[in-house]
Amino acid sequence: MKRPIIELENVQKYYGDYHALRGITTTIGEGEFFSLLGPSGCGKTTLLRTIAGFEDPSSGVLKIDGKDMDGVPANVRPTNMVFQSYAIFPHLTVEENVGFGLRRDPRSAADKARAVQEHLEMVGLKGYGKRAAHALSGGQRQRVALARALILKPKVLLLDEPLSALDKKMREQMQVELIRLQRQVGITFILVTHDQEEALVMSDRIAVMFEGQIAQLDDPETLYRLPKSRQVADFIGTMNFLPAQVLSETPDGFEVEVAGLGRAALTARQAPGRPTGDVAVGFRPETLTILYEGQQAADRESPGIVEEVVYYGDMTYYDVKLDGVAAPVRLSMRNVFGRPVLDRGTRTRVAWAPGALVLFR
Amino acid sequence: MTAARWFKMYALGYLVFLYAPILLLPIFAFNDGTIIAFPLQGFTTKWFSQMFGNATLALAVKNSLIIAVSSAVLATCLGVFAARAATRYTFPGKGGIIGLIMLPLVLPEIIVAVSLLGVLLGLGVSLGIWTVILGHVLICTPYAIAILNSAFQSLDRSLEEAAYDLGESRLSTFRLIILPLVAPGIVSSLLISFTISLDEFIIAFFLAGTEPTLPVYIFSQFRFPQAVPAIMALGTILVLLSIMLLAIAEYFRRRGIAKSGGKDTGGFL
Numbered sequence: 299m300k301r302p303i304i305e306l307e308n309v310q311k312y313y314g315d316y317h318a319l320r321g322i323t324t325t326i327g328e329g330e331f332f333s334l335l336g337p338s339g340c341g342k343t344t345l346l347r348t349i350a351g352f353e354d355p356s357s358g359v360l361k362i363d364g365k366d367m368d369g370v371p372a373n374v375r376p377t378n379m380v381f382q383s384y385a386i387f388p389h390l391t392v393e394e395n396v397g398f399g400l401r402r403d404p405r406s407a408a409d410k411a412r413a414v415q416e417h418l419e420m421v422g423l424k425g426y427g428k429r430a431a432h433a434l435s436g437g438q439r440q441r442v443a444l445a446r447a448l449i450l451k452p453k454v455l456l457l458d459e460p461l462s463a464l465d466k467k468m469r470e471q472m473q474v475e476l477i478r479l480q481r482q483v484g485i486t487f488i489l490v491t492h493d494q495e496e497a498l499v500m501s502d503r504i505a506v507m508f509e510g511q512i513a514q515l516d517d518p519e520t521l522y523r524l525p526k527s528r529q530v531a532d533f534i535g536t537m538n539f540l541p542a543q544v545l546s547e548t549p550d551g552f553e554v555e556v557a558g559l560g561r562a563a564l565t566a567r568q569a570p571g572r573p574t575g576d577v578a579v580g581f582r583p584e585t586l587t588i589l590y591e592g593q594q595a596a597d598r599e600s601p602g603i604v605e606e607v608v609y610y611g612d613m614t615y616y617d618v619k620l621d622g623v624a625a626p627v628r629l630s631m632r633n634v635f636g637r638p639v640l641d642r643g644t645r646t647r648v649a650w651a652p653g654a655l656v657l658f659r
Numbered sequence: 660m661t662a663a664r665w666f667k668m669y670a671l672g673y674l675v676f677l678y679a680p681i682l683l684l685p686i687f688a689f690n691d692g693t694i695i696a697f698p699l700q701g702f703t704t705k706w707f708s709q710m711f712g713n714a715t716l717a718l719a720v721k722n723s724l725i726i727a728v729s730s731a732v733l734a735t736c737l738g739v740f741a742a743r744a745a746t747r748y749t750f751p752g753k754g755g756i757i758g759l760i761m762l763p764l765v766l767p768e769i770i771v772a773v774s775l776l777g778v779l780l781g782l783g784v785s786l787g788i789w790t791v792i793l794g795h796v797l798i799c800t801p802y803a804i805a806i807l808n809s810a811f812q813s814l815d816r817s818l819e820e821a822a823y824d825l826g827e828s829r830l831s832t833f834r835l836i837i838l839p840l841v842a843p844g845i846v847s848s849l850l851i852s853f854t855i856s857l858d859e860f861i862i863a864f865f866l867a868g869t870e871p872t873l874p875v876y877i878f879s880q881f882r883f884p885q886a887v888p889a890i891m892a893l894g895t896i897l898v899l900l901s902i903m904l905l906a907i908a909e910y911f912r913r914r915g916i917a918k919s920g921g922k923d924t925g926g927f928l
Binding site: 378388402447 | 815817818820821822823824825826827828836839840
C-alpha cells in the first residue's frame with residue numbers, strides 16, 4: 299500500500315434527521331486514482347465535499363496527509379475541486395480563470411504567467427488564454443477547470459461528476475485524457491461518478507457506495523468479477539442470478555446445486571460476500587458461450603432455448619432460457635465473421651465454467 | 660379591417676396617449692406666453708433662464724438629488740443583503756420575513772406616510788431630508804430586492820465554492836466573483852430606486868418638513884399661472900435626463916450580459 303494521503307475514520311454526516319454518511323472508514327493512497335461510485339443520494343458527493351471542506355462531518359476523523367482537518371476550512375486545505383458545472387468564472391478570460399488561485403501567490407507576475415501557460419498547455423488549451431471563458435465549449439470548460447485546480451499543486455484533486463455534462467464521444471476522450479493527466483502530475487485523484495463504466499475505465503480502486511456506506515472497495519477487476527453482494531453486482535454491469543443450494547461447505551470451497559446448470563464445485567474465493575441467507579449463483583453475460591454445431595464445451599455445458607436476440611453490431615446479446623429455469627439468462631457473444639446470429643426459438647447449448655460463478659449465500 | 664390592423668391601431672393609439680402630453684412639454688417650454696394653450700405665441704428661452712435663476716427651485720433639486728441618491732444606495736445595499744439571504748440561506752420564518760419586507764410594494768403610500776409621520780413626531784424627530792430618505796428607503800427596498808433576487812438567483816453556487824476552494828476568503832470571493840456578476844442587477848436596482856425616490860410625492864410631502872423636494876415644489880408652483888412655463892422648462896430637462904439615464908443603464912446592462920456570455924432576455928430598451 300502506498301503512503302496514505304487521505305484517512306477517514308468512522309465519518310458520519312447528518313442533515314437534520316437524514317443520515318447521509320453512515321460511518322465511512324477508509325484510506326486513500328498517494329497518487330491513487332480513486333472513485334466513489336454509487337447511485338444518486340448514496341452519499342458519494344457528500345463524502346467528496348467533506349474531504350474538500352464544504353461540509354463538516356457530524357463526527358469522525360478526516361486526515362489529509364497526516365493532518366487532522368477538523369476546523370481547517372476549504373480555502374486552506376491542500377485539495378482542489380473540479381465542479382460538476384465546471385464553475386468557470388464567466389466574467390474572466392481563460393487565463394484569468396486558470397491563474398485565479400495564484401492571486402495570493404508571492405511569485406512574480408512573470409512566473410505566474412508562465413505557470414498559467416504551462417497548465418494551459420498541459421490540458422491542451424495552448425493559445426486559448428485570451429479567450430472569454432463563457433465562449434468555450436463544454437469540453438474546453440472542463441479543461442480550464444482542470445488547469446485551474448491543478449495550478450495550485452494540490453495533494454488531492456477532487457472531481458465531482460466531471461464528465462456527466464459531456465456527450466458520449468467527448469466523455470470517452472476525456473476519460474483517457476484524465477488518466478494520462480493523473481499519471482503525468484502523479485497526485486491523488488478522487489472521482490465521484492454514477493457511471494460504473496467510467497469508474498471501471500479510470501480507477502485504481504473503486505468504492506461502491508449505497509445509503510451512506512461503502513458496500514465494497516476493490517480494484518476494478520475484483521469489483522467486477524467478485525462482487526460482495528447482489529446489490530454491488532447489479533450496479534456494476536449486468537449479472538445473471540440463478541437460484542442455488544449449498545450442498546456442502548468446507549474451508550476450501552463449496553459444493554452447490556444450481557438451477558439449470560447442475561452441480562458445481564466452487565472455491566472459497568468465489569464467495570466473497572458475507573452470508574445473508576439468500577443463496578444464489580451469479581455470473582456475467584460474457585462468461586457464457588453459445589455452442590454451435592460440432593463445438594464442444596471446454597468445461598461444462600447446459601441446454602436451453604434462445605428467447606430473445608439483441609443485436610448491437612459488434613456484439614449480440616441472447617436471452618437464453620436454460621432447461622429447468624423459469625427466467626432467462628443473458629449472455630453476450632462477440633459477432634465473428636462467418637458465425638451466424640441465432641434466431642429466436644433456436645435450441646442451443648451453452649458452455650460455462652464453474653470458475654466464473656460467484657456464490658451469494 | 661382585419662384583427663392585425665386593429666391591434667396596430669390600438670398600439671399606435673396607446674403610444675400617442677402615453678407620449679403626446681410629454682411632447683407638449685418642450686413645445687410650451689419654448690413658447691413665449693404664460694398660458695398653456697394654442698396658438699403658440701413665439702419662441703423664447705426666457706423660461707429656462709428664469710428656471711435656472713430660481714433659488715427655491717435649485718434648493719428643491721438639490722434636496723431631491725441628495726434624497727434620491729441616498730435612498731437608492733441604501734435601498735440597494737439592503738436589497739443586496741436581503742437577496743443574498745433569500746437565495747442562499749434557509750432560516751425559520753424565511754417566507755414570512757421576506758413577505759413582510761416586500762409588503763410596502765402593495766401598501767398604500769399614504770398609509771405608510773401618515774403612520775411614519777405619526778411615529779416620527781411621537782419620537783420627537785425633526786422632519787427634513789433624513790426623514791424623507793427613511794421613507795423612501797422603505798418603499799424602494801422591495802423593488803431593489805425584487806431586481807437583485809433575480810440577479811442572485813441566476814448565480815451558480817459552485818462559482819462561489821470554486822473561488823473559496825482556490826484560496827479566497829468569503830469576503831474576497833464576494834468582491835471578486837459575486838459582485839461583478841450581479842453588477843448589472845445592482846445598476847438596475849440603483850436606477851429604479853433613484854427614479855422612484857426622485858418623483859415620489861406623498862411621503863416627501865408628509866415628511867419633508869420645510870425642505871422642499873422637486874415634486875413637492877412643482878406641485879406648489881401650479882397655484883401660480885406665471886410659474887407654469889418654467890415648470891414646463893424643468894419638465895423638458897427632466898425628460899431628457901431620464902432618457903439619458905435609461906440609455907446609460909441599458910448600455911451597462913447589455914455590456915454586463917455580453918461579458919458574462921448570457922442570453923439577452925428583455926431589458927428596458
